Amino acid sequence: MKLFGSYTSPYVRHCRVALFDLGITFDFIDTDYTASAEGSPAMRVPFLHDNGLQLSDSSSILMHVYHSKGIPFIETAEQMELYALSNTAMDTTINLFFLEKDNVTPQHSAYLKRQSNRIDASLAALELTNLPKALPLNIAETRLACYLDWALFRKRISLDEHPNLLSFVKLANTWSTFADTAPPK
Ligand SMILES: N[C@@H](CCC(=O)N[C@@H](CS)C(=O)NCC(=O)O)C(=O)O
Numbered sequence: 082m083k084l085f086g087s088y089t090s091p092y093v094r095h096c097r098v099a100l101f102d103l104g105i106t107f108d109f110i111d112t113d114y115t116a117s118a119e120g121s122p123a124m125r126v127p128f129l130h131d132n133g134l135q136l137s138d139s140s141s142i143l144m145h146v147y148h149s150k151g152i153p154f155i156e157t158a159e160q161m162e163l164y165a166l167s168n169t170a171m172d173t174t175i176n177l178f179f180l181e182k183d184n185v186t187p188q189h190s191a192y193l194k195r196q197s198n199r200i201d202a203s204l205a206a207l208e209l210t211n212l213p214k215a216l217p218l219n220i221a222e223t224r225l226a227c228y229l230d231w232a233l234f235r236k237r238i239s240l241d242e243h244p245n246l247l248s249f250v251k252l253a254n255t256w257s258t259f260a261d262t263a264p265p266k
Contacts, residue, residue, distance in 0.1 A: 084142070085112040085120055086127040089264040091171060091231035092139035093127040097262045098223055099143055103150050140168075143220065155220055163210060163221035170203035171228040174237050200238065208243040216256050226253035234264050 084100065084107050086093030100107050112126050121128040123137040129145070136142045144154040155161050173196050180186070180193065187193040213222060229250045232238040240247040254260050 082107040082129065082131040083110055084108070084127055084129050085110045085117070087112060089231075089234075090126050091175075091227040092125075094231070094262050094264070095224060095227045096127050096129070096139050096142050096146070098227070098258055099146050099220075101258050101262070103146060103152075105146060105149070147220070160219060160221040163207075164224045166203055166207060167221070167225040167228050170200055170207070171224075171231070173199050173203070174228070174232050178235060178237060204238065204240075204243055204246065208245050210245075212245055212249045213252065214248075216252065218253060218256065218259075222249075223253075223259070226250060226259060230254070230259075231264065 082100075082105065084093070084096055086096070086109065088111070097109070112120065112128075117126050117128070118124045121137045125137070127139050127142060129136045129142045131145065134145070136145060147154050155164055177187070177193065177196055177200070185193070187197045207225065212225075218226060226249070229238070229240070229246060230253065233240070233250065240250070254263075
């Protein structure tokens with residue numbers, strides 16, 4: 082199994098956490114912008130090659146690795162909602178992050194202002210979610226942890242007004258598999 086990705090991507094991190102946690106051996110191929118454009122139709126990381134199967138999204142990769150161990154991907158609508166809302170917030174935060182590198186910010190666009198509001202609204206809703214107070218984290222909770230830890234690492238969000246999310250991300254970092262996959266400082 083070959084996982085193509087970067088050490089900073091939160092999507093790649095979620096896949097690495099799952100693979101380590103499940104004890105699945107894999108080759109990690111450090112993949113930059115140029116290589117992801119050549120290697121995946123989505124032109125993004127992660128992507129995965131496994132015995133002729135080619136997957137171009139972290140969610141299909143996660144489903145594949147959990148199913149390979151006979152474990153369901155996500156079982157309830159509540160967990161799917163947490164996964165999806167975390168994912169929406171992550172996609173949106175990353176979209177603004179990349180656009181800012183090109184000097185395109187919410188001041189220039191009503192839609193990007195909506196994107197910024199979407200992040201705030203998602204964090205406010207996630208703050209009110211019933212989050213765990215102890216390990217282990219399930220797949221949806223791990224998604225949220227990958228998002229929050231990346232967004233804090235990149236200084237894209239503040240959790241000063243979200244104490245539950247702050248406690249949650251601290252809890253996630255007590256999980257050695259999660260902490261060991263942190264973006265390099
Ligand atoms: N839906 C994708 C999103 C992956 C994604 O956005 N990856 C970023 C890195 S964190 C990327 O490769 N971006 C490059 C680009 O947008 O061209 C997934 O879940 O795998």
